[in-house]
Amino acid sequence: MRRTTGATPDRITANWAGNIVFHAAHLHTPATVDELRETVAASGCLRALGSGHSFNALADTTGDLVSVAGLPATVDIDPDARTATVSGGLRFAGFTDALHRAGLALHNLGSLPHISLAGACATGTHGSGVGNGSLATAVRALELVTADGSLLTLERGDADFAGAVVSLGSLGIVTRATLDLVPAFAMRQWVYEGLPGAVLRERLDEILTAAYSVSLFTRWRADEIDQVWLKQRTGDPVPGAAGGEGAAPASWLGARLADGARHPVPGMDPVHCTVQGGESGPWHERLPHFRPEFTPSNGDELQSEYFVARQDALAAYEALRTVADRIAPVLQIGEIRTVAATDLWLDPAHGRDSVAFHFTWIKDLEAVAPVLAAIEEVLAPFAVRPHWGKVFVMGGERLRELYPRFEDFRSLAGRLDPSGTFRNELTSQFFGWDRSE
Structure with missing residues (x-):
């Protein structure tokens, strides 16, 4: 039996920041993978809901939302192989202590331990460190439910794997992931x-x-790092x-x-x-x-983040200084971090060691949007890529130019989701999809 919850005010109606109000009629919270498979197979329009920490409409849908947070909480550790298979709905804080007690660790973590494993990996979320790839680079295998309710496992080395880890929820609902680990430190x-x-x-x-990890915080008000x-x-x-x-x-x-x-x-x-x-x-x-x-915080904020090649970091910093007088009045804090290059098709650090410029804005999109346009304009010469789960104004035609495997991903999504079950308005804008494609 599928567990279905109406999207009433005492349930999930908006993302964490409150700037996105969800349009879904129902939130499904299956308790088993079989229930999840049934839910997916019965829905013609469905999106996965993680911890709600995306600042744009990536998780929104006019169909159904589904959360995997109610699936059995699994943390299966193989100390000899240095791996752990973890439920996709678990938040990092929900399983990292178990890894540590087993003498093992992830290579890196994001600034927030409150985010879900599946959601963080699907959007290319990262920590910092010139030798550290995004959180998704720890994934060596994925299990997901595809549009017809089938269960699919992809492993590193499979032809589709590098396109499936950072997938914006467009290929299926991730139930669990197997992660590479390192000795605890x-x-x-x-x-x-x-x-x-x-x-x-x-x-x-x-x-x-x-x-090992470096973060530079600046309010873009003075010529210094705070x-x-x-x-x-x-x-x-x-x-x-x-x-x-x-x-x-x-x-x-x-x-x-x-x-x-x-x-x-x-x-x-x-x-x-x-x-x-x-x-x-x-x-x-x-x-x-x-x-x-x-x-x-109480969610009273918006966030954006932009990635450039590490070799362009200083030039990008200087370019941002030219619009600092527009950034500062609507900014709470900015952060500069590094991310090692990855081979994951939609990872913002795909193919290049990167520096990411992060912005935590006041919660006023009308005031912030023109500043985003100015940032994207001055960073355009550096083939700047936005974080998929944060606010930006760049359109799909520009995104197509920025990712060498963009068309390969579109083809992969077409094969795994031919009816467009997992598409929504935002991903359709990104990838030029329509519901009949």
């Missing part, structure tokens, strides 16, 4: 404040490679320390070591943030910026 992080813009220009690559978050594996050389050992220095490349915990957004309580000050702790308690037991 400890980490510590420091925050530095007031990195001069002149130093950033002269030593950008040194800054971005200074730690905060530099350095996440270092315990035991690795300490940036700026004599011989790479000992405590973090009070000054590093002209920036000052913070004298206490910091939140990326000025004025916000750092109690929500992961432990700083160089205190060592497990990887899953340091790689995210925010603690899982706290909601980092």
Whole structure:
């Protein structure tokens, strides 16, 4: 029996930020994979709902929404193979501790541990680090329910695999994923404040490679980086320390070591943030910026993110400086991170080591939209790619030019979903689909 819930106000009616109101008539919450298969096969128009952290209409549909959060919570760890098979609906905070207890770890995590595994991978969500690919690069196998209710497993090396991991929910409903793991590790992080813009220009690559994971936070108001978050594996050389050992220095490349915990957004309580000050702790308690037991904000925001090739990072930064006077008035905070190149067809870091410019905006799309257009214009010479799950104004014709495997993905979606069950208005705009195609 399929479990169906009307989209009433006390259920799911909007995304986390509240800027997208869902149009679905029903939310299905199957308790078993067989129930999910029945639900999918019976629906002519359906989208997967993850944790609701997309800031655009990627999950919206006029048909049915389905959540896999009610499927059995599976975390099957194979310590010899260093893999774990995890339910797609689990949030990262729901299984990373189990990996750590088994002596294993993911290579990286995003800033939020509150997001679902399937949703994060499907949109190319990432953490930071020049050697770290997006979260989807840990996936070595996927199980998904396709439009006719069939169960399909794709493994790394299969012809369709690289097109299926970052798929925007357009190929099927992911039930579980098998993840590559690494030995568990400890980490510590420091925050530095007031990195001069002149130093950033002269030593950008040194800054971005200074730690396992580096985040640069800026309000785009002054010619400086407000905060530099350095996440270092315990035991690795300490940036700026004599011989790479000992405590973090009070000054590093002209920036000052913070004298206490910091939140990326000025004025916000750092109690929500992961432990700083160089205190060592497990990887899953340091790689995210925010603690899982706290909601980092009330959703009163919009987000955008744009990827350029790492070799173009400085030129892109300078281009953004030319529109900083438009960015700053509608911005809460910006973040600059790195992502290693991947072979996943729709990953924004496909084929190139990348630098991502992230923007957390005020919740006013009317004010933000013209700024997005200005950002996309000044970054256009760098073949800029937007994050699929955030707000941007770029159209499908431009997106087609940015991804070498774009047409291959369209063909793959046509084979796995010939009736267009998983299409919605937004993905149809991206890929030039219509319901009859």
